[in-house]
Amino acid sequence: MAEACGDNAGLAGAGMNVFITGASSGIGQALARRYAAQGATLGLVARRGDALRALAGTLPGRHHCHALDVRDRAALHAAAAQFIAQAGSVEVVIANAGVSAGTLTEQAEDFEVFRAVVDTNLLAMVATFEPFIEGMKRAGRGSLVGIASVAGIRGLPGAGAYSASKAAVIAYCESLRNELSPSGIRVTTVAPGYIRTPMTARNPYRMPFLMDADDFAARAVRAIGRGERYTVIPWQMAIVARLMRLLPAALYDRLAVGAPRKPRPS
Numbered sequence: 001m002a003e004a005c006g007d008n009a010g011l012a013g014a015g016m017n018v019f020i021t022g023a024s025s026g027i028g029q030a031l032a033r034r035y036a037a038q039g040a041t042l043g044l045v046a047r048r049g050d051a052l053r054a055l056a057g058t059l060p061g062r063h064h065c066h067a068l069d070v071r072d073r074a075a076l077h078a079a080a081a082q083f084i085a086q087a088g089s090v091e092v093v094i095a096n097a098g099v100s101a102g103t104l105t106e107q108a109e110d111f112e113v114f115r116a117v118v119d120t121n122l123l124a125m126v127a128t129f130e131p132f133i134e135g136m137k138r139a140g141r142g143s144l145v146g147i148a149s150v151a152g153i154r155g156l157p158g159a160g161a162y163s164a165s166k167a168a169v170i171a172y173c174e175s176l177r178n179e180l181s182p183s184g185i186r187v188t189t190v191a192p193g194y195i196r197t198p199m200t201a202r203n204p205y206r207m208p209f210l211m212d213a214d215d216f217a218a219r220a221v222r223a224i225g226r227g228e229r230y231t232v233i234p235w236q237m238a239i240v241a242r243l244m245r246l247l248p249a250a251l252y253d254r255l256a257v258g259a260p261r262k263p264r265p266s
Helices: 026-037 049-056 073-087 108-139 160-183 213-226 235-246 249-256
Strands: 002-008 017-021 041-046 061-067 092-095 143-147 186-192 230-233
Touching (some): 041 049, 041 073, 061 073, 108 143, 108 160, 143 160, 213 230, 230 235
Antiparallel strands (some): 002 061
């Protein structure tokens, strides 16, 4: 379902149109607020239409709500086509929708959790970008943004699905960036550390360098505007990520084996 939403007075249209998945809460909501404050027109995608409408009602400008599951590729493409028709050119597309859950390969019932995590975090990102590339190529500009995670740098115990999906996002966005750079299209990978959202609120362990979603969004929007290829936010976690990449496998394994684990779905 798609509908106009958030027809409010205030800043309206600074010439930028932004399409955001997973926009109803957490990082997606914070990004929506940041772009709306800059005068952008937004295409907001999430499963919960009521949450999207509530968000849009607080934003300046007139926006477009699309209530759907991003795993439904046909529905996602239809929403993108409608937003393109309504907005014209689209300058920024942010594939932010994601899910997280603890998983154990030894538990047969976790296979469907693996599938849902990979479908949502990786394949839905591909489906999100697909409809916008042709128009961006014609325009010779545009930004595609994939929200990854520091969890994709090295595999974390008990988080095989999440770590694998986010590692795949990092590699996919790198491939896409090199495919599209001759066309003038930017591809930015944003890898959050621990951000205060409903998703991380379920983590039963200490989260170093925990950052508010609004602070994260401010930094992410600046990085996207600069056309950065890859960025880890916050900067402290970027240092940790670099160190994680450099650790030999044997040393990393000794450190990681006792790491706290995400809870499995009950």
